[in-house]
Amino acid sequence: MSTPRPKLEQFSGQSALIVSSAGGHLEQATRWAQLLDLEKSRSMFVSSPGAQLAAVGQSWEVAALPYVAPRAALKIASLVIPLVRIGVQVRPDFVLSTGAGVSIAAYLAAKRLRVPFVFIESISRVGGPSLSGRILVKIPDAHCFSQYDYDGNWRRAPNLLGSFRSQRLNTSFANRPLKIFVSLGTIKPYRFDSLVDAVLRVVSDQDEVTWQTGCTTRPDLPGRVNESLPRSEMEELIAGADVVITHAGVGTLLTCLEFGKFPVMGVRAKARSEHVDDHQSQIAEFLSERRLGTVIDERFRRADLLQASQFSIEENGDVL
Structure with a gap:
């Protein structure tokens, strides 16, 4: 036995x-x-x-x-x-x-x-x-x-995402300047230029943008650019942002949810040499289906970014 x-x-x-x-x-x-x-x-x-x-x-x-x-x-x-x-x-x-x-x-x-x-x-x-x-x-x-x-x-095991729910904020949907934090992650040696290009399509000159780029060095980024950031500063930027755009890495996603932010997720793809496999698409789809985030891709437009800024996340109940 x-x-x-x-x-x-x-x-x-x-x-x-x-x-x-x-x-x-x-x-x-x-x-x-x-x-x-x-x-x-x-x-x-x-x-x-x-x-x-x-x-x-x-x-x-x-x-x-x-x-x-x-x-x-x-x-x-x-x-x-x-x-x-x-x-x-x-x-x-x-x-x-x-x-x-x-x-x-x-x-x-x-x-x-x-x-x-x-x-x-x-x-x-x-x-x-x-x-x-x-x-x-x-x-x-x-x-x-x-x-x-x-x-x-x-x-x-219990699901660490099981206690989170989204809710709509009582804020204006007008086309207004946004305070945006973009996190590309730090995994080496994988660049994430496709997410950078998607972000550049939807931000405006009036937006306040802060970047955490990892190894994705670029000369064309508006706003403040950082290769890496201390955890405390990352948390401050996430908490203070109107919207967070991030690679679909679990660490940043969990932090977004904990700070009540509805993440806009970029998905790393193996075919673009952005990761070892395509597992980020799985967690991005899981969160999207549960209305805990949305995916930024070539179809994503400024209106979608403004829409994402209208949602927040709340946590209710224990995981275990």
Whole structure:
């Protein structure tokens, strides 16, 4: 008889070594740590260095390991020994990962530490698991959870988006200047020129535009341009914007929703060499269907941008 697989709630209140890539994966990891009420004094986040990990470090213990590009197998393997060394110091009750490729290293570290391993698939994977998820779910002692209904050995976790709803604001629909924040994300080495071109078609000379561009360097951007921004400043810009235009990355999308903003989403496409696959289209479609955001594409016009500025997001109820 096989041993029953644990529910996610069974890990509540314990300590964890929390390992994830930066960006949306780390954003989700922090939310799961809060929702599971993990023991702060004996838990630690491990991700690549940067402003995001520094922000997490204001509330949790953190450790930085070198950035690993998606699907870089040899570099992922090189993280196992450093993770084990960190784990020996932390002595966690279990290892938690939300992906991406570093989750494989996190599983191997958990095996060396002789503690359970928990993998929660990214909320962006609406239509099915990531490559890491497809590998991990085949391992009997890896406890794999999905926020959607997958077949096989996946257990269901609550959906982090389940408590959000949109509402219409009582503001004018007139063609007025807008305060716009544009975030292209920071994933390297993937540019996102198609979103820049879409934004340039719908902004006006009177709009106040602030950009976070990542590696998409351009000489033709109006307004204030930043390659990266501290998390606190990102949050201020999102909170103060009439509308946020962003790549469909989970981290920025969750922050938009938390700050009550109805995101205008640009979708990275593999065919345009903007990402390793097309998973951003899944989360964008999921949010659009639930009226939690809208997609900017070649059909998107100024009137659509003004329409998006008429909506806000509210949160009601707990996820767990």
